[in-house]
Amino acid sequence: MKTNLIIAAITILSISFTNGQNSTKDFYGMWSIDIEGGTVGWLEVDDENGYLDADLLWIGGSVSPVSNVYFIDDHNLIVTQTRKVQKSKEGENERTHIVTTTFKIKRKGDKISGVRIKPLPDGSGVSESKFTGWKLPDVGPAPNLATVKYGKPIELLNGKNLNGWKLLNPKNTNGFSIVDGVLVNNPVDVVGKKVHYGNLRTEKEFKDFNLKLEVKVPPHSNSGVYLRGMYEIQIRDSYGDDLDSHNMGALYSRITPSQAAEKPAGEWQTMDITLCDRHVTVILNGKTIIDNKPVYGPTGGAISPDVFKAGPIYLQGDHGKVFYRNIVLTPIIN
Numbered sequence: 115m116k117t118n119l120i121i122a123a124i125t126i127l128s129i130s131f132t133n134g135q136n137s138t139k140d141f142y143g144m145w146s147i148d149i150e151g152g153t154v155g156w157l158e159v160d161d162e163n164g165y166l167d168a169d170l171l172w173i174g175g176s177v178s179p180v181s182n183v184y185f186i187d188d189h190n191l192i193v194t195q196t197r198k199v200q201k202s203k204e205g206e207n208e209r210t211h212i213v214t215t216t217f218k219i220k221r222k223g224d225k226i227s228g229v230r231i232k233p234l235p236d237g238s239g240v241s242e243s244k245f246t247g248w249k250l251p252d253v254g255p256a257p258n259l260a261t262v263k264y265g266k267p268i269e270l271l272n273g274k275n276l277n278g279w280k281l282l283n284p285k286n287t288n289g290f291s292i293v294d295g296v297l298v299n300n301p302v303d304v305v306g307k308k309v310h311y312g313n314l315r316t317e318k319e320f321k322d323f324n325l326k327l328e329v330k331v332p333p334h335s336n337s338g339v340y341l342r343g344m345y346e347i348q349i350r351d352s353y354g355d356d357l358d359s360h361n362m363g364a365l366y367s368r369i370t371p372s373q374a375a376e377k378p379a380g381e382w383q384t385m386d387i388t389l390c391d392r393h394v395t396v397i398l399n400g401k402t403i404i405d406n407k408p409v410y411g412p413t414g415g416a417i418s419p420d421v422f423k424a425g426p427i428y429l430q431g432d433h434g435k436v437f438y439r440n441i442v443l444t445p446i447i448n
Contacts, residue, residue: 138185141221144411146419147247149173149230154344154419155245156411157219159183159191168193170217172230174414176360176367181214193217199235224249250421253408257391263448264324270316270427270441271297279314282417282428286312289431297438299337299431313415315343315428322446325387325427328439331362333379335434338366341389342425343417345409347396349436351379363398366413371396371403382439390446392421 147155149172156171168183170193181196195215200208219228230243270278273295281288289301289311301311320342327339329349336350345365352361359370363385375398377383386397389409396404411421418425427443429436 138188140188141185141191144250145226145247146250146411146421147226147245148419149245150243152417154412154416155247156419157193157247158410170195171367171412171414176414177411189221191219191221193219247419250411253392253410256393256406256408259388259390259395259406262390262446265445265447267442267444268318270443271439273439276314278317280317281312281431282315283312286310286431288312288314290314290429295439297429297441298435299429299437300435301432311432313340313428313431315426317426319343319424319426320443320445321424322390323388324444324446325385325389325441326444327385327441328382329385330382330437331379332435335379335436337433337436338415338430339385339387340413340415340417340426340428340430341387341394342423343428344412344421344425345389345394346413346415346430347385347387349430352376353378363396363403365394365396365404365407365409368409368411368413369394369404369407371398372405373401373403375399375401375403 141159142161143159145157147157149155153173155173156177157168159166159168166183168180169177170180171177180193182194184192186192194217196212199211199213201211213233215230215232217228217230219226226247228245230245232241234240273292275292276290287309290297290299301309303309325341331349331351334351336348338346338349340346348360348362348364348366350360350362353376355361357370357374358364359367361371362376363371377399383399388395392409393406394404394409395402395406412419415430417428429438
């Protein structure tokens with residue numbers, strides 16, 4: 115009799131454990147996404163004020179709230195994004211269509227796979243992109259930066275040439291050059307021709323580090339410095355603008371600076387950036403604007419979905435003119 119009771123208890127516990135592992139709530143959390151073709155995405159699913167919600171990053175741009183999200187069952191999730199498109203034929207009034215892109219996501223444990231289905235502009239069919247992903251662990255507590263140990267500083271610019279750097283995509287046009295000891299990116303428009311300017315990356319890759327640099331941004335220009343090829347620190351002429359996660363020194367679309375520290379366009383500015391244990395600190399022109407804040411996932415334009423992998427420093431080359439000098443990286447060794 116006791117044996118039967120024990121077996122029954124074990125069976126109940128096993129069923130409870132299995133059900134717990136196959137609950138819709140196992141979708142809750144943050145997922146790093148590897149998109150076919152080598153691009154990156156990110157998804158967060160949560161229970162917002164009693165209803166299911168999600169935020170999504172797909173390749174580039176900002177992290178955005180989705181239009182809708184719902185479960186098919188414990189293992190399958192649907193996410194949609196919508197946008198308005200104005201359509202009209204000659205001699206007719208303009209017509210607004212709501213175009214819906216659908217993400218079908220299947221979960222198996224802490225991994226997902228899926229497909230993105232996007233209607234073609236003329237309505238003749240769809241384009242599909244497959245992807246895989248995995249759940250990100252919690253970022254954990256902020257590190258004590260006072261106890262961090264550093265290695266030997268590495269000067270990333272020699273002031274003479276681009277040795278130690280290369281284009282992310284060698285098929286693109288290189289707009290970077292050294293002029294009077296300064297690294298200049300000048301993506302000049304060519305009349306009647308679309309020029310695809312490339313991003314410039316270090317040949318070496320790094321894990322955690324402190325990065326110091328000086329940057330000068332012309333009026334209305336912008337660029338970005340990518341830490342580990344994953345997290346973009348925004349470079350932008352945002353002097354006088356209201357605080358925003360797209361301003362100078364922000365972690366693009368993710369962390370808004372706590373105060374405005376920009377200088378006017380055309381002036382040299384200093385950046386002191388520390389990336390440590392998935393937390394980032396940014397000191398702009400001597401003022402701390404991001405203070406050891408957690409980084410929950412990649413930003414738009416990331417080249418790897420693996421938040422624990424070493425990666426390069428890379429500079430955006432396809433946006434606007436920008437000047438860099440005195441780029442020095444000091445690796446964290448503990």
